[in-house]
Amino acid sequence: MPQVGELHINKALSNFATQLGVGSFAAPFIAPVLPVEKESDDFWIGGREELDDDRDTEIAPGDPAPEMKWTMTKSNYKCREHARSHPLPHRVRDNADTPIRPQQRAVSKLRGVLDLRYEKRVKVAATNTAVVPTDVIANLGAGAQWGASSGTKIELNVNTAKDKIRQKIGKVPNRIVIPPSVALQMMIAPELLDLRKAWDQTLLVDGMLPNTLWGMQLLIPGSLQNNANPGQAASVGDLWTEDNVLLFYYEEPSLEYSGFFITFRKRTAAGTDYEVLEWLNLPGRKADLYQVGFIQDEKIANPEAGFLITDVL
Secondary structure (H helix, E strand, O other): OOOHHHHOOOOOOOOOOOOOOOOOOOHHHHOOEEEEOOOEEEEEEEOOHHHHOOOOOOOOOOOOOOOOOOOEEEEEEEOEEEEEEEEEEHHHHHHOOHHHOHHHHHHHHHHHHHHHHHHHHHHHHHOOOOOOOEEEHHHOOOOEOOOOOOOEOHHHHHHHHHHHHHHHHOOOOOEEEOOHHHHHHHHOOHHHHHHHHHOOHHHEEOOOEEOEEOOEEEEOOOOEEEOOOOOOOOOEEEOOOOOOEEEEOOOOOOOOOOOOEEEEEEOEOOEOOOEEEEEOOOOOOOEEEEEEEEEEEEEEOOHHHEEEEEOOO
16 A cells, blocks of 8 residues: 555645744834935924023014024935845746745845845934933932832833923924833833733733833834854844833924934835836846835934933843
8 A cells, every 4th residue: 555655746835935024123113204306405404592582572562572583504414325136047036936936035035134224224323322312210210220120110210201302392202112122121010010901912012011101102123133243153133132212202204393313215216115126137147137225314303302211221
């Protein structure tokens, strides 16, 4: 009698394959995209003379109203092109099993590389303590570090930092970025247990913390990177590893933008999405070439609209 394996020739499944993820990115959450027509330009920065005008507004009948002066200063952006490409030989394309989808997979991989580099640039800028206002919990209501089993004052620390932003820009921050290592400690902090229990469990971000914390939309960045040197075995870990918490005010770009960060992206045929280019039948190569890219500049527009709570663990 034939064995089971002798009556079947293995072939690739047409409706299943595996692919590990790269995590969730914080850059779009922090830095909204403003489409621009030119790769470099200036933009205006309004003054805040209304805060400094201490002259009395009362006037006698017939007297002219005291004059006030206001100013505008300028800053600028300068876009740079970021792109990666992948040649796809026709023999590889034609011989690939259905689940591989080599064209789509090539574009997806290229986008992933660009996403990670974009994330790194935004993360480095947003956590630069030389630019972004910062302080430690000892000066934000004190209390124990957030990983302690008791004595924490997490809510007071965060709300004190929130008020630091309000005192600078007149608006309360509405977004908060908490690295995974910090979120893991916060989710078991006795101070926050009642808050977590009272929240709809389906609305917990990554099963850890409420998606809205003290009036701010929460993101726990899950972006990953390979920390190994080239040629070594992969060592994958979190990109956001510091024990810092970023609070900031977010709004869509406008003529009176008060937000923290912004991405100037040159408009292309793809609008503000990444531009995907395809060259079929490359001369002399029997291959197609796929390229994904964008032209942009990431910039902190208003440093005072952000705040870093550092060394929380």
